Amino acid sequence: MDDLLREFLTETSESVALLDVELVRLEREPNDPGLLSSIFRLVHTIKGTCGFLGLPRLESVAHAGENVLGKFRDGELVVTPPAVTLILQSLDRIKSILSVLEETGSEPAGNDADLIERLHRAEHGDFGESGAPAAASAVLEEIAAAVTHAVEHEEAEVAHPLPATQAAAAVPAAPPQVQDGAPAKESAVASQSIRVGVDLLENLMTTVSELVLTRNQLLQILRQQKETEFTGPLQRLNQVVSELQEGVMKTRMQPIGNAWGKLPRIVRDLAHELNKKIELEMRGAETELDRQVLELIKDPLTHMVRNSADHGIEKPSERVNSGKHETGRIVLNAYHQGGHIIVEIADDGKGLPIDKIKAKVIKNGLATEAELAQLTDTQIQQYIFRAGFSTAEAVTSVSGRGVGMDVVKTNIEKIGGTIELKSVYGQGSTFTIKIPLTLAIVSALIVESAGERYAIPQLSVVELVRASERAAEGENRIERIKGAAVLRLRDRLLPLVSLQEILQLEPTAAEDSERFIVVAQVGNYAFGIIVDRVFDTEEIVVKPVAPLLRHISMFSGNTILGDGSVIMILDPNGIAQATGEMIASERNAMAKQEEQATGLDETTALLVFRAGGVGPKAVPLSLVSRLEEFDLKDIEMARGQHVIQYRGKLMPLIRFDNSKPLATTGHCPALVFADRERAMGLLVDEIVDIVDEQVEIQLQSDQQGVIGSAVVAGKATDMIDAGFWLTQAFRDWFGSVDRYVDQTGHSNSSTGRRILLVDDSPFFRNLLTPMLQVAGYHVTTVESALAALELVERGERFDVIVSDIEMPGMSGFEFAEKIKSDARVSSTPVVALSSHASPADLDRGRAAGFDDYVAKLDRDALLAALSETLAEHRSAA
Amino acid sequence: MSGKEIVLSGGNALAHASHDVAEYVTTIVDGQLFGIPVLQVQDVLGPQRVTRIPLAPKEVAGALNLRGRIVTAIDVRTRLGLVKRQGDHRAMSIVVEHGGELYSLIVDEVGEVLSLPADRLEANPPTLDSGWRSVSLGIHRLEGRLLVVVDVARLLDFTRAEAA
DSSP states (O other): OOHHHHHHHHHHHHHHHHHHHHHHHHHHSTTOHHHHHHHHHHHHHHHHHHHHHTOHHHHHHHHHHHHHHHHHHTTSSOOOHHHHHHHHHHHHHHHHHHHHHHHHSSOOSOOOHHHHHHHHHHHTTOOOOTTOTTHHHHHHHHHHHHHHHHHHHHHHHHHTTOGGGHHHHHOTTSOHHHHHHHHHHHHHHHHHOOOOOHHHHHHHHHHHHHHHHHHHHHHHHHHHSSSOTTHHHHHHHHHHHHHHHHHHHHHHEEETHHHHTTHHHHHHHHHHHHTOOEEEEEEOTTOEEEHHHHHHHHHHHHHHHHHIIIIISOOHHHHHHTTSOSSEEEEEEEEEETTEEEEEEEEOSOOOOHHHHHHHHHHTTSSOHHHHHTSOHHHHHGGGGSTTOOOOSSOOSSSOSSOSHHHHHHHHHHTTOEEEEEEETTTEEEEEEEEESOSSEEEEEEEEETTEEEEEEGGGEEEEEEEETTOOTTSOBEEEETTEEEEEETTEEEEEEEHHHHTTOOOOSOTTSEEEEEEEEETTEEEEEEESEEEEEEEEEOBOOOGGGTTOTTEEEEEEOTTSOEEEEEOHHHHHHHTTHHHHHHHHHHHHHHHHHHHHSSOEEEEEEEOSSSSOEEEEGGGOOEEEEEEGGGOEEETTEEEEEETTEEEEEEESOOSSOOOSSSEEEEEEEEETTEEEEEEOSEEEEEEEEOOOOOEEOOSTTEEEEEEETTEEEEEEOHHHHHHHHHHHHHOSOOTTTOTTOOOSTTOOOEEEEEOSOHHHHHHHHHHHHHTTOEEEEESSHHHHHHHHHTTOOOSEEEEESSOSSSOHHHHHHHHHHOTTTTTSOEEEEESOOOHHHHHHHHHHTOSEEEETTOHHHHHHHHHHHHHHHHHHO | OOGGGSOOTTOOTTGGGOTTEEEEEEEEETTEEEEEEGGGEEEEEOSOOOBOOTTSOTTEEEEEEETTEEEEEEEHHHHTTOOOOOTTOOOEEEEEEETTEEEEEEESEEEEEEEEEGGGOBOOOTTSOHHHHHHEEEEEEOSSSEEEEEOHHHHTOHHHHHHO
């Protein structure tokens, strides 16, 4: 292939790429004369060059296309979608000829008579394909074109004697300076830049990388010398090399828009195919990144935009029905953030349908219904990144083949990037991709294992922990579960892998000597790599490993360190995979969910209010019977206590905050707690909200009336002790027996029974204890089934045992079986307390020996169940 | 990095022009004389610091730094199924280029460069060890000893050897 042809190919493929974009724009702005001229000029140039180089096929297609475009430009034809489709098809033909030309150096055999014929017909206003699918619209267009044609015809004739001004006359809207100005601007830009082969740049990069390494070596030597005359020049060299490196890196940078070039065309074609209206907006196309990274994200990006157009954006009628504009929007946004590029792909389509994802997850066996029930919507949406998942109901030609987002995710993670998903059903989805700017030079942590040094890319290192197999109290200790090393790291158990083991190295360090753990993160999976020593970080130039070694997934490359030695670069992805990451991470995630599940079964509806102090307060909604707002005028005093006439009775009112006197006018919200025939009102300042939360008491409180603090709706919230406030009212109102404070008081015949309450959750123990005490029971609480069995072993006897089901260690079922099989206590009734009260649970509970099964937080049911159970047993005894 | 850096003890600069003559860098591995086509040879190195590469095929001795380029070192003894070098014998390396990559062939000794008439290359005797036969282009009869001409491409392709 001669240089001329190569030049032509480069230039033409650029023009063709530009044409793709411009034509799609033209379809939206058919009356932009500037745009039309620029398109015309591009095609004209292609045609001209082809003729010059003797490429007849290309020339004839370009020529026919140019004729049609000429009519557009001169206003003789109206720009319509079918017309643009036809031009785009010609463009595709040009592209396919070009690609053969590039490979073989000559045009492929064949002819384009069909296309040219259609272009000729189009020239006369007939855009119908053979067997025209859009016949009706074609007819309309023909009429429109004919009318335009007739009108323009006159003008053209008038202008005929002056051909030079024909274009200007026919397109009166076109300001002449646009046509004159544009080429001038272009050539100005052209003189500022030169075309350089990628090979040359790559070579330059390699050379600079080597220079960097040599520089590092020199600096290392310099550090060992005290004072030498080389110090000054070497520092200068250091600086210059850094600048050079930066400069060369810049030459590799390309605007991300280069990866987006094809998207307008893809979206346009998709929209037509699927009968949708889609607008693609691209922001930050000038954001630059390394071309290597660019190449790697091109496909994932294209795939995601296709997905948005195919699955995300609804049909116009659907959109109108749901109150949206009939044209859907896909927004691509790229920007720099630190050493990363963030690319967002957002659409205002239908979002991810949780129900369909759930159904699919269950159908594909990725999780069970019970597991899904414990997940938040966001967690469920993450399933789209799992292998073998696709939500499209029908497989379209575009997407929905099930090789979708998992591949995208893998590809992005491969280059050290991450992908996040946010989606609101009905409102659209946003994917956020975070990728490193460059892959060529990375910062790496140098570690040692079994006497050999390795580099770990800093990007995937989260932190370093010092630990050993036999650590003293308070130090980090590597623990083992059936040989598997783990580390307790703050709130979680971190799986560990030993570099020496996975690389099959001979151990050199003593078993119990101190180790370092490099905590690495791959996607959502965090794990620790055990190494013997950690050195500092170094900027390294990643070089691919020799082909002989490519199959070793543990290494992503190799490099030369400052001291001149070769070092292998570890690939955290490979290590994670080699340690069964896929299974492990899922197990991990599942363990986490289980943890959450057993921690407090499920969310509790909480009433959040404000009363006294700054922070919000909360109480389980199920304990509150009603919310009222009392007029302060109506509040009376009786026996030194605020009371109100409420439903024909006097109800005591307790103020949460007694520090200030109660106002006399206005309204005051109150929580009404009803306990059988009794009721009391708790006056608060403001009722804030009702939220569903997983309640975990994190700080115990010694303040009266407060169980402790928990995080509710993202804020530290005091959980109030409803039992305490109830007794405040009862004691003062009934005045006789102080059943809450004096737990030995036997006030009536049905009370004084001993209850053993087994529940691992302090929240429930704290909540139920006062309530049961209020009801007259003696309450003993333990936090586990084992502790309860110990009490029984010690000879403690109870009238009734109330036990939670989901507990760590021994479950409630096992506990009930143990009790029922122990002759000493088998007659003691056991009541199950659980948030899961399905018929199946009931059956299982009864089979295990539970006498009754009560839903948590249903205090009336619990009290009723207790008295019934006790009554039964008494009559049976 | 070119053949020029090798000490041309044979003084065969003129013979280079002739098509009938093939030039070999000679080397000795476990007492056997081998010849490596000189045009593929980039460099001859003395003992080097080699970084071990875990999990690599057993023939790979490691990687070393040759003026800023990373070179994969191949232990020719292991490759040819010979016993490991005994003691602290200072090994030599012949750096060859194959498929754009550099490989350092660790051998026992490197000898002179020989120019041999191409038409005197004889086919491998059928009795030759099959492993050796696969990496040998043929045999040259020299005075007093035989020279095995190494097929560098085959020598660097272990997958075949391992499968056999």
